[in-house]
Amino acid sequence: MGKVFAFHGGIHPPENKKQSTRTPIRTAPLPKQLYLPLQQHIGMAASPLVNVGDRVLKGQMIAEPVGRISAALHAPTSGTIRSIGPHPVPHASGLESDCIVIESDGQDEWIEHPGLEDFTQLEPGALIEHIRRCGIAGMGGAGFPTDVKLHLGDDHIVNTLIINAAECEPYITADDMLMRERAHEILGGIRIISHLLKPSHIMIGIEDNKSHAIHTLESVLKGCDLNIDIRVVPTKYPSGGERQLIQLLTGLEVPSGRIPADIGIVCQNVGTTAAIYRAVHFGEPLISRIVTVTGDAVAQPQNLDALIGTPFADLLEAAHVYENKLYRLVMGGPMMGVTVEHDQIPVIKTTNCIIAATVDEMPPAPPEQPCIRCNMCEQVCPVTLLPQQLYWFAKGREFDKAKHHNLFDCIECGACAYVCPSSIPLVQYYRFAKSEIRTEEAEQRKADHARERFEARQARLEREQEEKEARRKARAEEAARAQQARKNGEVVATATAAAAEPAADINALKTAAAVARTKLKKAQKALEAARNSGEGDLQALEAAVQATQASSDQAQQALEKASTGSAPATATGADVKQLKTAAAVARTKLKKARDALKNAEDKGLEGLDKLRATVTTLEQKADEADKAYKDAEAAAGSAETPMSQPAPVDMKALKQQVSIMRTKLKKAEAALEEVEGDARTQAEQALEALRQRHTEADKAFKAAEQAQIAAAAAQGVDLKQLKIDAALARAAVTKLERALAKTEEAQERTSLEAELATARDKAEQLNQTLKQHEPA
Amino acid sequence: MTTVITAILILFGLAVVFGIILGYASIRFRVEGNPIVDQIDALLPQTQCGQCGYPGCRPYAEAIANGDAINKCPPGGQSTIEALADLLDVEAVPLDAEHGEEQAKTVAFIREDECIGCTKCIQACPVDAILGAAKQMHTVISSECTGCDLCVEPCPVDCIDMIPVETTIANWKWPAPAESRNLIATDRGRGALQQQEAH
Numbered sequence: 001m002g003k004v005f006a007f008h009g010g011i012h013p014p015e016n017k018k019q020s021t022r023t024p025i026r027t028a029p030l031p032k033q034l035y036l037p038l039q040q041h042i043g044m045a046a047s048p049l050v051n052v053g054d055r056v057l058k059g060q061m062i063a064e065p066v067g068r069i070s071a072a073l074h075a076p077t078s079g080t081i082r083s084i085g086p087h088p089v090p091h092a093s094g095l096e097s098d099c100i101v102i103e104s105d106g107q108d109e110w111i112e113h114p115g116l117e118d119f120t121q122l123e124p125g126a127l128i129e130h131i132r133r134c135g136i137a138g139m140g141g142a143g144f145p146t147d148v149k150l151h152l153g154d155d156h157i158v159n160t161l162i163i164n165a166a167e168c169e170p171y172i173t174a175d176d177m178l179m180r181e182r183a184h185e186i187l188g189g190i191r192i193i194s195h196l197l198k199p200s201h202i203m204i205g206i207e208d209n210k211s212h213a214i215h216t217l218e219s220v221l222k223g224c225d226l227n228i229d230i231r232v233v234p235t236k237y238p239s240g241g242e243r244q245l246i247q248l249l250t251g252l253e254v255p256s257g258r259i260p261a262d263i264g265i266v267c268q269n270v271g272t273t274a275a276i277y278r279a280v281h282f283g284e285p286l287i288s289r290i291v292t293v294t295g296d297a298v299a300q301p302q303n304l305d306a307l308i309g310t311p312f313a314d315l316l317e318a319a320h321v322y323e324n325k326l327y328r329l330v331m332g333g334p335m336m337g338v339t340v341e342h343d344q345i346p347v348i349k350t351t352n353c354i355i356a357a358t359v360d361e362m363p364p365a366p367p368e369q370p371c372i373r374c375n376m377c378e379q380v381c382p383v384t385l386l387p388q389q390l391y392w393f394a395k396g397r398e399f400d401k402a403k404h405h406n407l408f409d410c411i412e413c414g415a416c417a418y419v420c421p422s423s424i425p426l427v428q429y430y431r432f433a434k435s436e437i438r439t440e441e442a443e444q445r446k447a448d449h450a451r452e453r454f455e456a457r458q459a460r461l462e463r464e465q466e467e468k469e470a471r472r473k474a475r476a477e478e479a480a481r482a483q484q485a486r487k488n489g490e491v492v493a494t495a496t497a498a499a500a501e502p503a504a505d506i507n508a509l510k511t512a513a514a515v516a517r518t519k520l521k522k523a524q525k526a527l528e529a530a531r532n533s534g535e536g537d538l539q540a541l542e543a544a545v546q547a548t549q550a551s552s553d554q555a556q557q558a559l560e561k562a563s564t565g566s567a568p569a570t571a572t573g574a575d576v577k578q579l580k581t582a583a584a585v586a587r588t589k590l591k592k593a594r595d596a597l598k599n600a601e602d603k604g605l606e607g608l609d610k611l612r613a614t615v616t617t618l619e620q621k622a623d624e625a626d627k628a629y630k631d632a633e634a635a636a637g638s639a640e641t642p643m644s645q646p647a648p649v650d651m652k653a654l655k656q657q658v659s660i661m662r663t664k665l666k667k668a669e670a671a672l673e674e675v676e677g678d679a680r681t682q683a684e685q686a687l688e689a690l691r692q693r694h695t696e697a698d699k700a701f702k703a704a705e706q707a708q709i710a711a712a713a714a715q716g717v718d719l720k721q722l723k724i725d726a727a728l729a730r731a732a733v734t735k736l737e738r739a740l741a742k743t744e745e746a747q748e749r750t751s752l753e754a755e756l757a758t759a760r761d762k763a764e765q766l767n768q769t770l771k772q773h774e775p776a
Numbered sequence: 777m778t779t780v781i782t783a784i785l786i787l788f789g790l791a792v793v794f795g796i797i798l799g800y801a802s803i804r805f806r807v808e809g810n811p812i813v814d815q816i817d818a819l820l821p822q823t824q825c826g827q828c829g830y831p832g833c834r835p836y837a838e839a840i841a842n843g844d845a846i847n848k849c850p851p852g853g854q855s856t857i858e859a860l861a862d863l864l865d866v867e868a869v870p871l872d873a874e875h876g877e878e879q880a881k882t883v884a885f886i887r888e889d890e891c892i893g894c895t896k897c898i899q900a901c902p903v904d905a906i907l908g909a910a911k912q913m914h915t916v917i918s919s920e921c922t923g924c925d926l927c928v929e930p931c932p933v934d935c936i937d938m939i940p941v942e943t944t945i946a947n948w949k950w951p952a953p954a955e956s957r958n959l960i961a962t963d964r965g966r967g968a969l970q971q972q973e974a975h
Contacts, residue, residue: 039945089945091945091948092950093943093945093948095943095944095945095948097944097945368953368954425953428950428953429953431950432949432950432951432952432953434950435948435949435950436949439947439949440855442947443821446822446922447820447821447822448818448822449920450822450823450824450903450920450922451817451822451833453903453904453905453920454822454824454832454833454902454903456904457902457903457904724892724933727890727892727932727933728892728932728933730933730934731931731932731933731934734934735934
């Protein structure tokens with residue numbers, strides 16, 4: 001026996017353990033239905049592997065772990081999967097959660113479950129995986145998946161293994177009975193854990209009120225090759241808390257916010273140890289556990305070996321509950337357990353005790369009275385916190401301060417509330433504060449996440465905008481360049497002294513004619529110079545000039561011929577656009593000439609006749625050009641019309657037109673308000689005209705729409721479009737209805753109602769068309 | 777006389793030296809941006825819903841830093857107002873009803889049969905929590921949704937619902953202990969007894 005240390009505080013509540021240790025562990029009767037919650041611990045819920053209606057055998061895995069912190073789930077007996085869905089689970093909230101419901105067939109037929117022949121030959125990883133596949137989870141408190149704890153040897157140096165057999169909470173005797181009856185299983189489990197973690201020292205911490213269990217353990221450990229110490233600790237609540245037991249056995253304190261492995265210690269519950277033994281040696285997954293059923297409201301308090309998923313009602317029945325005396329049903333111990341409202345809640349891997357209490361045993365909590373600052377809570381706190389300070393902070397919702405006073409180190413043992421003379425439910429306050437802080441932190445995390453996403457989106461939008469801008473700029477530059485190029489081309493064309501003609505050789509001819517003319521001019525100049533100076537061979541020069549003149553004339557003639565020849569060709573060539581431009585140019589020229597003429601006439605300038613003549617010729621030309629254009633257009637039109645389909649009405653354009661009309665009309669109406677007097681009648685007339693046009697356009701649009709709907713209906717092609725239209729119409733109706741419900745002004749209401757009626761009509765119509773054309 | 781002049785000169789000299797040091801420090805250790813805006817922004821719920829009248833939480837944070845009221849954020853509710861009041865050392869005021877009321881947390885849900893794939897909600901979502909493409913069904917990634925309901929209005933077929941977040945075991949909170957009965961009459965304040973009688 002080694003030295004035993006002490007921890008601060010602690011209480012000595014009445015033990016109430018004797019009642020349930022009088023009889024040996026009894027196997028609970030097989031329940032008709034088993035409810036297996038998918039999540040029995042922190043971490044991820046298991047994912048179901050079976051479907052409703054499947055037949056499962058005892059020990060078959062029915063849900064597999066998801067992620068690192070998760071435990072597998074096995075069928076506790078053979079039967080059929082009845083359903084997978086919400087069912088009340090053992091949780092303080094009393095809420096429902098997803099459960100697999102198995103209807104047992106009464107045969108309790110095992111699936112093949114080979115154990116490992118020699119686990120020492122196995123790789124540690126494979127052995128841990130086997131334990132994980134067997135769904136072993138901590139059976140003492142939080143139900144933490146055991147395989148995670150067994151991996152601790154990988155990144156921590158574990159020198160001490162502590163087996164928690166303290167079972168300090170009143171009423172509970174499940175571990176006590178296990179040690180009394182199945183000590184060899186516990187030893188087997190310790191061997192496996194010790195093989196995995198290789199600790200130098202193993203300690204079993206047990207309270208001195210379990211002398212029978214201590215005796216059994218000692219006899220089993222006799223001659224054991226492992227370095228195992230049984231450390232008997234004085235009975236004091238909560239010595240079974242992991243950190244408290246570590247302090248009791250080693251004198252070391254686990255630092256706040258750290259785990260025991262950080263100081264080289266791993267703690268396992270005796271129940272878990274036995275479960276590991278059964279999983280490794282017999283391949284039995286964790287499908288049953290020992291549950292203490294006790295309390296004054298049961299006739300035979302005892303420990304039952306119950307299947308996981310057994311409803312509390314079945315266990316209470318097995319222990320002969322007095323229904324009339326039952327006042328309160330508690331899951332867990334009287335200090336840390338929670339009251340449950342429902343007796344169909346199932347046993348899970350961490351359910352160590354069910355207390356059916358009478359009203360005398362657990363009376364309703366007395367009313368909370370003001371804190372008198374007596375400091376008793378501080379004296380019993382095993383974590384050396386300041387309970388009353390935390391109480392004030394929780395009550396005043398000063399959660400930040402509570403956190404700074406190490407609220408999260410509170411193990412919710414209930415010692416402070418037990419000693420409180422004012423019966424303040426202190427633990428409730430701490431639980432409330434903790435969950436508020438957790439929610440706040442979760443919300444903060446979510447808000448930060450949302451901010452990140454929002455900022456990422458903003459950055460993306462900005463980037464897209466910039467890219468768009470850059471593209472737009474590039475396009476504009478391109479267009480500018482193209483324009484420049486076109487302009488240059490035009491200059492060149494005018495330099496060659498004519499508008500571009502379709503035939504290429506005309507251009508060549510033109511150049512030739514121009515060259516000839518230039519040559520002629522040069523020759524003439526030379527002749528002139530010679531004449532003036534009276535020098536050189538005048539005759540030769542004259543001949544040359546004449547020759548040049550002839551060739552120039554020839555070139556000019558050829559050009560003219562080609563031009564006239566190509567002109568009709570162009571007209572028939574259906575280059576309507578060019579003709580249009582030509583006509584426009586002619587008209588502009590004519591206009592300019594006319595302006596010039598008028599100017600000249602006004603000023604009485606000379607050369608009026610000449611100008612007049614120009615104007616007349618221009619007029620003729622313009623008329624010709626116009627005519628040519630119109631002819632060509634007509635020809636082109638007649639050529640095109642028969643080719644194209646009966647033109648689909650351009651709904652969009654029509655709609656746009658209607659809306660433009662409407663805006664115009666509105667503007668005009670607005671303008672009318674301001675105008676007065678004579679101008680008013682005029683404006684009114686204009687308005688009337690506008691209105692007429694608007695109605696016409698509207699009519700045209702509606703007719704087109706009708707036609708379109710009819711056409712679509714007739715062809716029955718665009719069902720999808722029709723559906724969308726119908727949905728849009730319906731949405732419009734609901735929106736209008738909502739708007740109508742909101743508005744209160746009578747005038748607005750009437751207009752809204754009218755709109756609503758039309759919208760309804762439309763929706764109805766569309767719906768009917770849709771119905772007609774929907775495939776039967 | 778000389779002592780007075782010496783003292784004045786020394787003080788003047790000190791003033792110049794410190795002035796130079798301070799001037800240098802104000803340039804060298806200049807803080808980029810306004811740090812209070814970041815702190816305010818960290819307290820806002822980041823739903824980006826725009827109910828405060830600003831286009832997002834950060835613009836509102838900037839507005840608060842410039843003296844706007846702190847009670848314009850309905851999604852944050854009273855707790856956010858209190859946190860802001862704490863940070864800015866001003867009086868906590870009740871939520872301004874003009875900008876909406878504090879409501880239970882919701883999450884958007886698209887009735888997928890009715891969605892026509894118009895992408896309007898996708899463009900409206902400030903946190904990119906809606907998935908879909910043109911003419912394809914859209915759906916909300918509920919874990920990313922902030923419940924700002926900005927997607928509801930643009931939907932042409934009205935197929936988006938705001939569903940209150942369900943309480944599950946994962947997000948259940950321990951309730952606050954029932955308000956203690958104050959057995960001592962003086963604890964209840966002077967008017968309490970008379971009020972009880974009146975009722």
